[in-house]
Amino acid sequence: MKIHDIVAANFSDVFEENLRTEICNNGILKFVEPDKIILDVRTDIEFIPLIVSGIVKVKRRDGKGNGIFLHYLAEKQTSAIAITYAIESKKSEIRLKTESNVTYIAIPAKVVISWLLKYSTWRTFYFKFNQQQTAFLIEKINDIAFENLEFRLLKYLEYTSLITNDNTINKKHFDIARDLKVSREAISRILEKLKKQDIVNLGRNKITIN
Template sequence: MKINEIVAEKFSFLEDNLRQEMCNYGVLKMADPDKIILEIRREIQLIPFIISGVAKVMRRDGKGNGIFLHYLTAQQTSAIAITYALEIKNSEIRIKAESAITYIGVPVKTVNSWFVKYNSWRSYYYRLNYKQTSFLIEKINDIAFESLEYRLLKYLEDASLVYNDNTINRKHFDIARDLKVSREAISRVLKKLEKEEIIILGRNKIILN
C-alpha cells in the first residue's frame, strides 16, 4: 500500500488536510524487533506513528538500568515524545520495536504546527496523552502498593491483550528488566504462578491459562 492509502485507512478520524500533510511530510519506515526508533538524550527529529506491530516505550538511565512504561500499537504515537519535542528538549524515553513494526515518521516541526491548525489533532493528542498518563499513574500505584505477583500477572495480561495471544514470548531476564526487579525474583514468582495453574512455563515463553 502507498502512504496515502495507509493514512486514509488508519487515520480516517483526522481532518483531510492533516492527513494530506502526514502524507506529504511523513516517511514510511519499517523496523525489525529490538530496533530503537527513538533514543534517550537524543534530539527528537521525527515523531513515529505506528501503522502495524508493537513498540515499547521505556525509561533508561544510560547505565543499563531502566523500566518499561507502556506499549504503542496501531494508530498510536508517544504523547511523551511529542511533549518533549514541543519544549525543544532531547528525548527522555526510548521507543523500541517490540515486534516487526511499520510506522510513519513525521518531522517534529510539522507535528507541532498541527496544534494550531487542526482540531482533530488536538483531540487525538489529548486522548492519547490522557490514556498514556493514566497508564503511568496506574503503574506508579502498582509499584508503590502492590505485590510483585500482582504486578507480574498484570504485566503478562497487558502483553497478552496487546498481542491478542495467550502465549507471551519473553525471557525471565527481559521481564525482570521491564519491572525493575531481579531475575531470580521473577523466576520464583513465575514458578509459584505455574504451581497454582495460572500459567504454563515453556522455553522463553509463558502461556496464560
C-alpha cells in the same frame, strides 16, 4: 502499499482530509524489524512516529543502563510523551523499541507541533494519548509503591497478552525482570508459583496464561 493508501486505509476515521494530506506530504513510511530502537534517550526529537502496525515498547531510561517499562504503543497510536518533549525542546528521556515488525510514519517534530494549532482532530488525538499515557505513569508509580511483585507480574503478563492478542507471551524471564526492574530469580520464582496454581504454563522462553 504507498503512504497515501496506508494513510487512507488507517486514518480516514481519525483525521480530516487536509491533515491526512499533510501526513502524506511530510511523513516518511518506515518498516522496522523487532528489537530496533526508534527513539533513544538523550537524543533530540527530530520526528514523531505514527504507528501503522506492530507493537512498540516504551521505557523510561536514565542513559546509564537503568530503565523501567512504561507501556506499549500499537496501531493508530503515537507517543504523546515524545511530542511533549518536542514541544518543550527537551531531549528524549524515553526509549521506543520495536517488539515486532513495525510499520510507522515518521513525521518531523516541528510539523507535528504546528498541527496542534491547525487541526482539532490532531489536538484531540494528542490529548487522548497524553491523558492515557499519563494515567499509565501514575498507575505504574502506584503499583511500585503499593502492590507486591506477584500482582505487578500478573498485570504485566495480562497487559502484554492484551496488546499482542495472544495468551502466549514469548519473553525470557530476564527480559521481564528488566522491564519490572527486579531480579530474574524473583521473576522465575513467582512464575513457578503461578504454574503450580495453574495460572500459567511455562515453556522455553514463553509463558502461556491459562
